[in-house]
Amino acid sequence: MFAFVNEILEKRCNLSRSERILVGVSGGADSMCLMKLMKDFGYSIIVAYFHHQLRTEADLEAKGVESLGARLDVPFLFGTGDTRAYASQKSLTIEEAGRELRYRFLFSQAKDHQAQAVAVAHTADDQVETFLMHLLRGSGLSGLKGMQYYTLPNPWSEEIPLIRPLLSTWKEDILRYIQELGWNAFFDQSNLNTHYARNRIRQELLPYLETFNPQIKRALWQTADLLAADSTDLEEHCEDEWRACLLKHGEGYLGLDLARMRSLSLSLQRRLFRRGMAQLRPGLKDVDYATIQRAIACLNGKNESQYDLVAGVRIKIEVDLCWMLVWEADLPNNQWPQLLNDEIIMINPSDCIDISENWKISSEIIENDEAIFEQVLHNPNPYQAWLDEKSINFPLVIRSRKPGDRFQPLGMADRTVKASDFMINNKLPSRGRARWPLICYGDDIIWIPGYQIAHRYRAQPESERLVHIRLFARDGEDQRLDFD
Numbered sequence: 001m002f003a004f005v006n007e008i009l010e011k012r013c014n015l016s017r018s019e020r021i022l023v024g025v026s027g028g029a030d031s032m033c034l035m036k037l038m039k040d041f042g043y044s045i046i047v048a049y050f051h052h053q054l055r056t057e058a059d060l061e062a063k064g065v066e067s068l069g070a071r072l073d074v075p076f077l078f079g080t081g082d083t084r085a086y087a088s089q090k091s092l093t094i095e096e097a098g099r100e101l102r103y104r105f106l107f108s109q110a111k112d113h114q115a116q117a118v119a120v121a122h123t124a125d126d127q128v129e130t131f132l133m134h135l136l137r138g139s140g141l142s143g144l145k146g147m148q149y150y151t152l153p154n155p156w157s158e159e160i161p162l163i164r165p166l167l168s169t170w171k172e173d174i175l176r177y178i179q180e181l182g183w184n185a186f187f188d189q190s191n192l193n194t195h196y197a198r199n200r201i202r203q204e205l206l207p208y209l210e211t212f213n214p215q216i217k218r219a220l221w222q223t224a225d226l227l228a229a230d231s232t233d234l235e236e237h238c239e240d241e242w243r244a245c246l247l248k249h250g251e252g253y254l255g256l257d258l259a260r261m262r263s264l265s266l267s268l269q270r271r272l273f274r275r276g277m278a279q280l281r282p283g284l285k286d287v288d289y290a291t292i293q294r295a296i297a298c299l300n301g302k303n304e305s306q307y308d309l310v311a312g313v314r315i316k317i318e319v320d321l322c323w324m325l326v327w328e329a330d331l332p333n334n335q336w337p338q339l340l341n342d343e344i345i346m347i348n349p350s351d352c353i354d355i356s357e358n359w360k361i362s363s364e365i366i367e368n369d370e371a372i373f374e375q376v377l378h379n380p381n382p383y384q385a386w387l388d389e390k391s392i393n394f395p396l397v398i399r400s401r402k403p404g405d406r407f408q409p410l411g412m413a414d415r416t417v418k419a420s421d422f423m424i425n426n427k428l429p430s431r432g433r434a435r436w437p438l439i440c441y442g443d444d445i446i447w448i449p450g451y452q453i454a455h456r457y458r459a460q461p462e463s464e465r466l467v468h469i470r471l472f473a474r475d476g477e478d479q480r481l482d483f484d
Helices: 003-012 029-040 058-072 083-090 094-112 124-137 171-181 197-209 216-245 258-263 266-280 289-299 370-377 419-425
Strands: 020-025 044-051 076-080 117-119 246-250 253-257 306-308 313-318 321-326 343-346 352-354 359-367 384-388 396-399 438-441 444-448 465-473
Touching (some): 020 029, 029 044, 029 058, 044 058, 044 094, 124 216, 197 216, 216 246, 258 289, 266 313, 266 321, 289 321
Parallel strands (some): 020 044
Antiparallel strands (some): 253 321, 313 321, 352 359, 384 465, 396 438
C-alpha cells in the first residue's frame, strides 16, 4: 500500500538501509504509521518523544509510544521541557516555543546517537494547511513551497537532514492503515481548539473551499510541489551568496558583508534575511513581509541604524557589517583595541606595554631618511604611526576619551574638531568609542590608532628623527581595522 514511501525514502530523502534514523514521534496515527513503515522497510530506527508539559494526557501518550517501540523492537528516547516558560523567556508564541524545543531535542539526540537523519511524520494534509497558513499571512515563494521531503542545512543542523517521508501521503489513507493493523492511535484534544490558526484552517476554511472544488486539497498540494521545484534553483543561488556574505558568526549573532548585501537583488536580500532569521531563531514561523521590509530599510539606512525585527531579533548597521542578532547576544569586540584601565603611562621611547588582554603598544626612535619617509607617506597599516620626535617628549599617556577632548586631524592646520565628532564621522562603532585608546602628549591627542595622527605632530621630510609607534595584537602581528 505504501511502497511509494520507500521510494521517497531512497530517492527524495537520500537514505540507505545501512543508516540509523531518529524518528520524532507523537502518539498520533501519522507517527505510528511512520514507525511501522520504516521498520518494515528495513531501516534502523530510534524513536524519540518530547513532552511539552502542556497536556496532562501526554504522560499516557508517551507511555503508549514507548510500548509501541518495544513491540517493534526499537529504542525509545524521552525528553521534556517547560514550553510556557521558554515561550515567555524568548518572547515566542506557545506554538513556536514548542516547535523549537522539540526540534532542538530531536537533533541533539540524533547527534548523540550518531543518527544520519531526523524523520518526522508530516503528511500531505499538513502540507496543504501550511500552504494556506502562509498564503493567508502573506508569503513569497519560500513560504508557498511548503515543507520539503529533505532539508539540509536546516535551522537545527548543518550536518543532519530533516526528512518528511509521508509528505505526499493523505491522512485518510494513514488512518485506514492503522485501523487495519488494529492499533489505537492517541488523539490530541488541542487539535479541536480553533483558537489555533492551523486548526481553524482544517475545520472551517478547507471544508468551505471544498464547496468550490472538491479536490481543493490535492490542487493546493500540487501547487506547493510546483513552487518547491522553482524555489530549489533560487535557494542554491541563495546558499552561495550566504556563504559569501557571512563574515562573522557566533552565539546569537551573524555579521553580513554590508557592501555585498547592498549589491544584491531585492529578492536575494529578502531570502538572506530569512536565512539569517532561521539560523538565529530555529523553527520561527512568524517572519512576515513587514518584518523583512524593516530589515531591508535598515540595510539601506545610515551607519549605526538599528531596527527590531521579530521574536527578539534585531538588525544593526555598523561600519562595513550588517549585524543580525538576538537581544541577549553580545557582539564581539575582542579584536578591537580597548583599554582595560582609564590611563596608562608610556615612560620611555623603547617601552612595550600591555593595554588590554589582547593588545600591546610599542614605540622606538628611528633616524629619518628617504626610505623611511617613503613608508610614512605610504603607510599600509593604520595601527602604526610616525611622529616628529622634536614635537613630543616622553612620557606619553595612553587613555580613553574624556568630555571636551578635541583633535587636530592630519591636514587640518588651522582648526580642531571634537574627538567624539571625529569618531562618529569616521564610523567608529559607538560600542567601541568609550574605551578606544588615544595616544596623548600632555592634553593633546597626537594619534587615534586605526585612523589618523594629529597634524601638529606629523613627520616631515626635514624631521631628523621619528617616533615610530605600533599597536598590535599580543601575537605580534600587525593589525588592520577590522570590526568583528
